[in-house]
Amino acid sequence: MLSVLFLGDIVGQPGRGAVIARLPELKTKYALDFIIVNGENAAGGRGITGKITIDLLRAGVSVITSGDHIWDQKEILSFIDTEPRLLRPLNYPDGTPGTGSIILETSKGKIGVINVQARTFMQPILDNPFRAVQGAVTKMRSETPNIIVDAHGETTSEKIALGRFLDGKVSAVIGTHTHVQTADEQIFPGGTAFLCDAGMCGPVNSILGRAVEPIMNRFISNLPASFPVAGGEVRLRGALIEIDEMTGRALSIRRVDEPGPSASAASDQEAKIDIENAPSSEQT
Numbered sequence: 001m002l003s004v005l006f007l008g009d010i011v012g013q014p015g016r017g018a019v020i021a022r023l024p025e026l027k028t029k030y031a032l033d034f035i036i037v038n039g040e041n042a043a044g045g046r047g048i049t050g051k052i053t054i055d056l057l058r059a060g061v062s063v064i065t066s067g068d069h070i071w072d073q074k075e076i077l078s079f080i081d082t083e084p085r086l087l088r089p090l091n092y093p094d095g096t097p098g099t100g101s102i103i104l105e106t107s108k109g110k111i112g113v114i115n116v117q118a119r120t121f122m123q124p125i126l127d128n129p130f131r132a133v134q135g136a137v138t139k140m141r142s143e144t145p146n147i148i149v150d151a152h153g154e155t156t157s158e159k160i161a162l163g164r165f166l167d168g169k170v171s172a173v174i175g176t177h178t179h180v181q182t183a184d185e186q187i188f189p190g191g192t193a194f195l196c197d198a199g200m201c202g203p204v205n206s207i208l209g210r211a212v213e214p215i216m217n218r219f220i221s222n223l224p225a226s227f228p229v230a231g232g233e234v235r236l237r238g239a240l241i242e243i244d245e246m247t248g249r250a251l252s253i254r255r256v257d258e259p260g261p262s263a264s265a266a267s268d269q270e271a272k273i274d275i276e277n278a279p280s281s282e283q284t
């Protein structure tokens with residue numbers, strides 16, 4: 001049996017600090033064989049840097065997925081081809097830097113990860129995610145039946161459609177991007193585990209990881225403003241999936257909602273928030 005932990009969008013220093021601090025313990029607690037995190041908001045809420053990528057991989061992360069914020073830190077354009085374990089959405093046009101899928105060896109066999117971006121209410125509008133993921137899955141299944149898909153999208157319907165479309169072809173489809181964990185974890189009839197959104201790894205006293213007041217005022221006033229990453233209590237949210245590695249079928253899926261590191265460690269993190277990269281008006 002393969003135990004896979006999938007953690008949702010990491011938001012800023014509070015999120016990545018908590019993931020790095022808690023991963024060794026979570027690895028033991030859940031007897032993890034493989035860890036996937038979505039890192040698209042890991043750098044001050046906007047994108048990810050090369051250094052953060054390396055820090056997460058060194059902490060024990062197996063693969064980092066992303067989404068619409070992948071290019072927010074411009075340095076990632078030149079970095080991404082140096083680190084195949086950092087994925088960008090698969091359905092960018094040919095010639096885009098980076099890759100949208102990877103297969104890695106574990107002691108229990110190969111695991112494939114695919115990152116695809118939905119289109120409804122998403123920018124940029126990428127190639128048809130269904131067609132793109134179908135091609136990638138067919139190719140990947142010639143090497144391994146153990147495949148996890150990060151479906152990065154805004155609407156529940158499009159993510160459920162992607163999950164149903166891939167039922168019986170992959171081990172799990174886990175949604176990201178909304179930063180709000182859904183409660184619909186299930187195993188579809190064909191054996192594919194599904195969760196519409198993993199939620200986020202970040203400060204919970206927030207609006208999607210950002211400080212409450214500036215975001216609230218933006219909705220009220222419609223004026224541009226800065227949206228710093230919030231401080232305070234951090235939670236790590238995602239899903240734990242158990243897979244029969246001989247067939248690739250999911251045996252179980254459960255939601256994960258873990259506390260961040262201890263209160264004293266958390267206050268150290270808060271002190272660093274002010275020097276984060278300048279936030280943008282974008283959200284997830």
Ligand SMILES: [Fe+2]
Pocket residue numbers: 040067068069152176177178284
């Ligand atoms: Fe996103």
Ligand SMILES: [Fe+2]
Pocket residue numbers: 009040041069177178179283284
């Ligand atoms: Fe996000």
